[in-house]
């Protein structure tokens with residue numbers, strides 16, 4: 555059997571690929587644009603050629619292929635993605651070679667990596683919550699991501715937190731994502747700032763919040779409030795041992811985690827709030843999770859358990 559798998563994390567704008575050995579060593583990483591504007595068939599073709607090129611660079615057919623993709627996903631098919639536009643693509647359509655393949659939902663695959671290799675390594679049950687352009691969670695139960703009955707499980711970004719609030723792009727009103735995603739924080743500041751030179755990134759709003767800008771502090775506080783409401787519900791329902799924060803907004807570190815922990819603690823009366831942790835794998839989580847899927851497809855259900863934390867120190871995806 556080959557000594558490596560091909561792992562791919564397919565996003566809306568770019569895809570990160572890697573070759574990962576049985577012991578977790580990342581022997582190669584690469585990145586390619588996702589040609590979303592050329593339609594779903596072009597995206598599938600690009601994934602096929604990317605996998606082929608990575609396998610060739612590794613010296614031949616891999617032991618397996620793991621793919622993290624957005625939308626509704628089963629292990630055997632990409633059922634639907636509003637972002638990329640595909641419907642019912644069998645896993646084998648992505649792979650140019652006769653090798654076993656396993657698909658995973660992008661956020662849940664990142665959550666799997668945090669569970670097996672990262673911030674949730676010794677935890678059984680936790681929420682992995684990347685806060686980026688949007689917000690989606692990976693519900694981790696007994697160490698494994700849980701997608702629910704239809705695959706829509708974990709969509710915590712669309713929990714209504716302010717029912718009389720702003721409309722969300724999803725069609726609902728007052729969703730968490732409308733107030734607390736990195737793009738929402740940037741958009742809400744830009745919309746309300748009077749200066750024409752208003753900052754447009756969440757990072758800039760975070761910096762303004764830290765420096766005491768009143769409007770930025772108000773927007774930031776509303777994001778924290780929205781998160782505390784959603785996380786209080788999650789905590790009461792599932793009693794997680796931790797909440798692992800990731801994505802762009804979590805880069806703000808204690809500016810987010812300190813007020814959020816305080817607010818969440820105050821909201822819960824008869825029980826303690828779970829601790830908040832920073833995700834450990836950063837932007838590599840999806841690709842590392844895909845590597846775990848690739849090794850599982852190849853027949854190694856325990857992939858990753860023995861991988862040294864040093865795997866995290868090997869070169870990250872650029």
Ligand SMILES: [Zn+2]
Nearest residue numbers: 712722724729
């Ligand atoms: Zn929504």
